[in-house]
Amino acid sequence: MKxxxxxKDKVKLLVESVLDEFQVFGAKAKEMKFEFGKIxxxxxxxxxxxxxxxxxxxxxxxxxxxxxxxxxxxxTTSVHENSxxxxxxxxxxxxxxxxxxxxIFSTPPEDKHYLERRxxxxxxxxxxxxxxxxKILCYDKGTxxxxxxxxxxxxxxxxxxxxxxxxxxxxxxxxxxSYFFNFFTEYSGxxxxxxxxxxxxxxxxxxxxxxxxxxxxxxxxxxxxxxxLWHEVGAKxxxxxxxNIVCPTCYCFDVKDVVDIDLAGGHRCRNWDSCxxxxxACVGSGENFREKSSQRNxxxxxxxxVYLPQNKGYSGCVGCGRCNTACxxxxxxxxxxxxxxxxEV
Amino acid sequence: xxxxxxxxxxxxxxxxxxxxxxxxxxxxxxxFTLDFPHKEHLKFLPCQFVMVSIFGFGEAPISICSSxxxxxxxxxxxxxxxxxxxxxxxxxxxxxxxxGPYGNGFPVEVLEGKxxxxxxxxxxxxxxxxxxxxxxxxxxxxxxxxxxxxxxxxHDRLFADEISEWETSEFVDFHETVDIGEENWMxxxxxxxxxxxxxxxxxxxxxxxxxxxxxxxxxxxxxxLKKEITxxxxxxxxxxxxxxxxxxxxHCQMNGVYVCQEGPVFNYVDVQxxxxxx
Numbered sequence: 001m002k003x004x005x006x007x008k009d010k011v012k013l014l015v016e017s018v019l020d021e022f023q024v025f026g027a028k029a030k031e032m033k034f035e036f037g038k039i040x041x042x043x044x045x046x047x048x049x050x051x052x053x054x055x056x057x058x059x060x061x062x063x064x065x066x067x068x069x070x071x072x073x074x075x076t077t078s079v080h081e082n083s084x085x086x087x088x089x090x091x092x093x094x095x096x097x098x099x100x101x102x103x104i105f106s107t108p109p110e111d112k113h114y115l116e117r118r119x120x121x122x123x124x125x126x127x128x129x130x131x132x133x134x135k136i137l138c139y140d141k142g143t144x145x146x147x148x149x150x151x152x153x154x155x156x157x158x159x160x161x162x163x164x165x166x167x168x169x170x171x172x173x174x175x176x177x178s179y180f181f182n183f184f185t186e187y188s189g190x191x192x193x194x195x196x197x198x199x200x201x202x203x204x205x206x207x208x209x210x211x212x213x214x215x216x217x218x219x220x221x222x223x224x225x226x227x228x229l230w231h232e233v234g235a236k237x238x239x240x241x242x243x244n245i246v247c248p249t250c251y252c253f254d255v256k257d258v259v260d261i262d263l264a265g266g267h268r269c270r271n272w273d274s275c276x277x278x279x280x281a282c283v284g285s286g287e288n289f290r291e292k293s294s295q296r297n298x299x300x301x302x303x304x305x306v307y308l309p310q311n312k313g314y315s316g317c318v319g320c321g322r323c324n325t326a327c328x329x330x331x332x333x334x335x336x337x338x339x340x341x342x343x344e345v
Numbered sequence: 346x347x348x349x350x351x352x353x354x355x356x357x358x359x360x361x362x363x364x365x366x367x368x369x370x371x372x373x374x375x376x377f378t379l380d381f382p383h384k385e386h387l388k389f390l391p392c393q394f395v396m397v398s399i400f401g402f403g404e405a406p407i408s409i410c411s412s413x414x415x416x417x418x419x420x421x422x423x424x425x426x427x428x429x430x431x432x433x434x435x436x437x438x439x440x441x442x443x444x445g446p447y448g449n450g451f452p453v454e455v456l457e458g459k460x461x462x463x464x465x466x467x468x469x470x471x472x473x474x475x476x477x478x479x480x481x482x483x484x485x486x487x488x489x490x491x492x493x494x495x496x497x498x499x500h501d502r503l504f505a506d507e508i509s510e511w512e513t514s515e516f517v518d519f520h521e522t523v524d525i526g527e528e529n530w531m532x533x534x535x536x537x538x539x540x541x542x543x544x545x546x547x548x549x550x551x552x553x554x555x556x557x558x559x560x561x562x563x564x565x566x567x568x569x570l571k572k573e574i575t576x577x578x579x580x581x582x583x584x585x586x587x588x589x590x591x592x593x594x595x596h597c598q599m600n601g602v603y604v605c606q607e608g609p610v611f612n613y614v615d616v617q618x619x620x621x622x623x
Contacts, residue, residue, distance in 0.1 A: 067357050070400040074440055078358050109591045112356050225620065252595030255357075255588045259401045266401060268357065273588075275595060283586050284405070284425040285468075287559045289599070289621060299598075307601030 002174070003191045004163040006154075011161070015042035017177050018086055022122075025059050026088040027052050039088065047089045047154070050132035051320055055248030056090045057098045060117040061105075067113055067255075068268040079267070080116040086173070089126045089154070092146035093138045093318040097248030098123065099149040100314060104251055113270075122169050125150035127198065130205050137319030137334060139206040140214050144319075145199065155198060162194060209334045212341045218309045221302065224340045233336065234294030236329045241274025243300065243323035243331070249316045250274075275300050301336060356591075359398045359442030360386055366417075367437055370503050373424050374468070375433055376410065378417045379443065386443070387418050390450025391476035392556075392582045392610050395420070396590045398442035402431045406587040406605075409446065410471040412478035421471035421503065447590040448609050451476050451554075451580070460488040460550045462574070464565050466495045466537050466557025470503050472582055472609075473556040477517075484516050491544050494521040495537030495557075499530045520544065537561065541568040548573035555581040562623040566613060579613035583622060 006014070018024055024039040027049040036052035036059070039045045066079045090098070105114035128144060138144040146153070151170035155162040165174055212220070224230075244250040254273040259266040273280065276296050281289040290296045304316035317333065324332040366378035381387055389409055397420065398404040405428045411419035424433045432441065453476070461480060465473040480487055492511060496502045502523070511519040520540045522533035533539065537557070553569040555562055562581060569579055585597035585604040597604040599621040616622045 074361050076358055076400075076442070078356055105593070107592070109356075111591070111593060251593065253588065253593070254596075255404060255594070257401050257403050268398075268400070268404075270588075270594075273595070280596060281586055281598075283584055284423070284429070285558060285584075287584075289559075289585065295621075302600070303595075303598070307598075310601055 002165040002171070004165065004174075005157075006161045006163050008160055011047065012042045014177070015039070015045050015088065018088070018173075021176065022084050022086045024086050024088050025056065045088060047126055049089075051091070051136070051322060051325070053322075054246060055097060055320065055322065056087050056094045057101050057248050059085065059087060060098075060114050060121070061101065061251065063272045064269050065113060065271075066267045066269050069265065070267065071265045072263075078112070080113060082116040082119055085117075085121040086124060087121060088124045090123055090150065091128055091132070091320075092125060093136075093141075093143040093320040094248055095123065095125050095146040095149040096143045096318045097320070100249050100316065100318070101251060103312065103314075122152075122173050123150045125153040127153065127155050128202070129156050131207070133321055133325065135321035135324040135332070135334070137209055137317070137321060137337075139319075140208050140210045141315070141317065141319035142214070144202060144206055155194070157194070162191070164191070209338075210341065211338050214315075217305055217315075217337060217340070220340050220343075221305045221337075224343060225298070225302075227340070227343055229336070229339050229343065230294040230298040233297045233331055234292060236331055237276065237293045237297055238329050239276045239278060239293055239296065240328065241276045242326040242328065244274035244276060245272055246322040246326045248318060248320055248322070249304070252280075275303070297331075301333070305337075357444070357589075359396070359444045361440045362386075362418075362443045364435055364437055364439050364441065367435075370421075370505060371501055374421055374471075374503060375424075376419055376421045377432070377435075377441075378419050379441070381418065381443070389413055389446035391453060391479050392472050393446035393448045393450040394472070394587075394590075394609065395443050395445035395447065396587070397422075397428065397432065398444070399428060399431050399435075400442070402428045404442075404588070405429060406447070406590060408472035408475070408582075410474045412475050412482055414479055414482045421468070421474075423468055445590060447605055449607065451582075451610050453479065455580075456480070456552055457486045458488065459552045459578075460547055461490045462493070462544070462546055462551050462553045462569070462572075463491070464493045464495075464537060464553070464555045464557070464569075466561040466565075467497060467501070468503070469556035469558065469561075469582075470494055470496075473554070474504060474507075476554065481514075481516055488550060489518070489546070490516065491518045491546060492520070493537060493540045493544070494519070495540070495561075496521070496523050498523050498525045499527045499532075518544070536564070538564050538568050541572065544572075546572055546574070548575070551578065553579040555579070559584065559623070566623070576613045576617070581611055581613065581616065581623070582609045583611060583616075584609070 026039045026045045027034045028044045034049040034052045036056045069077045105111040151167045153164040252273045253270040255270050257268050308316035362379040362381050365380045368376045394406045394408045396404045397407045407420045410421040511517050522535050526534040553574045555565045587597045588594040590605045592603045592606040600619050
């Protein structure tokens with residue numbers, strides 16, 4: 001691990017240099033919010049952003065992703081994209097989400113489409129000085145900080161950033177811009193002490209939202225399976241699917257064909273899908289295995305807090321709060337979790 | 346039987362298969378016989394499924410209805426959506442895309458040396474036919490074989506020629522019924538559960554297998570339990586929506602279980618722990 005010292009007024013120069021060599025993705029202003037997308041100029045990139053509308057991980061799992069091309073003669077080609085990408089300024093919660101999705105898509109049978117996009121990508125994290133909003137759960141979840149899942153991490157140090165380089169890809173980026181490194185000086189202070197001071201400052205401004213410890217959630221949730229709560233949530237829900245679309249750990253998809261306008265071929269693509277859609281679990285005979293909104297809402301939450309912990313050993317919610325913000329019916333995971341906690345005997 | 350069937354590690358790329366024969370047992374179902382470029386594409390286990398694709402019309406999961414020991418590879422397809430409607434318009438000599446086989450398939454070794462009670466409802470006869478034919482082809486490995494089949498009406502009966510053979514065969518005790526009879530129908534009329542009083546089995550030695558429409562499972566399970574077959578000796582193949590077959594897209598999930606990976610064949614003991622299963 002190496003630690004560098006980067007004055008904030010040099011960040012723009014660094015971004016410009018990176019842009020010369022790589023595709024850069026990061027947060028940029030979109031009306032009153034921020035979106036995570038492709039950066040064309042250094043001035044566009046914002047490091048002082050709150051939660052982006054869509055999460056960074058969608059860079060590797062885009063909507064309308066072309067997976068196959070087909071010709072009328074039956075010739076089929078698998079489509080993969082593997083340009084070198086730098087994700088510049090990813091919050092710790094989203095880093096946790098990327099780590100989770102890496103695990104999901106590399107579990108056999110592997111998903112080469114995701115893995116190819118992900119393979120040569122460099123993740124530059126940035127720690128959060130303050131909470132993004134009051135909709136987030138990252139302090140309860142422990143995802144307001146990340147120990148892995150990034151190649152470089154920016155730590156706010158007032159007029160400068162401390163840049164933690166932890167992987168060979170991180171070192172690769174550093175050496176790639178060695179001509180640039182006269183702006184960097186090796187940081188001589190005690191980094192561990194700096195980190196612990198930083199996290200102490202976070203302890204002052206981040207607050208817990210749940211009435212009980214997050215480790216108690218899967219069991220409490222399991223016991224809520226037959227709870228009236230799901231009917232209440234289901235009655236509010238409009239089944240619009242916004243919660244799934246903005247979620248950094250939702251990975252369900254649909255597959256559909258698009259035929260070229262000249263009928264000379266076409267492609268097969270996958271689109272983000274939502275388990276809240278009425279026909280999500282509907283089969284050809286018309287049987288719908290989750291016909292009720294209450295069942296679909298329970299499935300969304302159980303997938304994250306019961307099934308993934310059970311099958312994979314991690315929660316499928318990183319507490320970013322996007323679903324709580326996106327829901328037009330005012331459904332909030334914070335309320336659901338606290339209700340589950342209060343119901344459990 | 347050898348279980349080292351080949352899982353094609355090709356992601357979403359289908360293999361081109363040529364339609365060599367088409368038969369139409371009912372108004373809505375056709376049976377397609379397919380020829381693959383390589384013989385290893387034909388290796389599978391009973392109750393596995395493939396993703397069928399026609400470019401421009403998408404993909405759908407279809408159960409294999411031929412036996413692994415058959416010379417021919419067959420799919421029975423009901424006309425129900427855009428892909429299957431398109432498929433019904435195809436002719437011998439046309440090509441379709443196939444990827445798979447997917448799913449766990451039937452653990453045929455647990456059936457060896459046992460008496461068998463198979464129950465098929467409606468289109469469930471298609472996937473079960475793979476196992477039925479396999480049992481008849483390897484008849485010496487199994488004890489008594491009882492097969493129950495229920496169709497909606499006489500003209501919805503699938504594989505009528507084979508049914509005629511089963512009716513007179515000394516190798517299988519075959520009973521069938523239809524939900525709604527017709528003027529010329531001389532057979533049983535009633536739900537599939539009405540066949541259970543007609544059969545005698547040895548519950549100590551019998552394995553029950555159920556494939557049918559979702560509504561059927563709990564009623565047939567109840568009949569099997571009444572016959573004192575134990576939970577662990579009941580198996581079933583479950584249908585779900587599937588878009589990838591690779592354990593990712595989420596559509597086939599019942600609680601925490603991906604049917605395309607851990608199923609479609611489940612033991613009743615496991616099914617009882619999955620609230621959304623039946």
